[in-house]
Amino acid sequence: MENEKDDKLWKKAEARVGFKKHLTTYILVNIFIWLVWYFTTAPYYDGFPWAAFVTLGWGIGIVTNYIQVYVNDGVDVTEKEYEKLKNRERR
Template identity: 40%
Template sequence: MTDAERREAIERIRARRGFWVHLTVYLVVNAGLVLIWYLGSGGYFWPVWPLLGWGIGLAAHGFGVFVGVSPPSEERIQREIDRGRRS
């Protein structure tokens, strides 16, 4: 295993860990909001808005971590460096 492979593996592990922390916070906070709604007036289910809004962000985070795009190739990195030098 090269140093670059090791760094990439550590980065993937941290990304997955970050997603699970994000999911846990999402569940705890939104459960709290639903509880506030339930214990309060009930009626219109206003927690739907933070659930949906934050849920979209959480889904995007999960997509980036678990499905996402592959890391850029060395060729792509070099092309970007060359493009920056021409600017």
């Protein structure tokens, strides 16, 4: 039982570290992309910045990853529902 808890905590820790690395990469790459856009296109172009497509598209992935790691917290929804039903039956 103790090893099972340790395994779950280890996987949760790995997922959170992975998210932080993903977020850091996202921020650094997007800063670079926006700088490239600014110094090559911005002075000559009046329309929608192409760099926004990268930021928004990848941002959706970041939000999804955040929800998976911090909100759902690795708990299986089916397992949660099973426990809820099991507790009702005991009453």
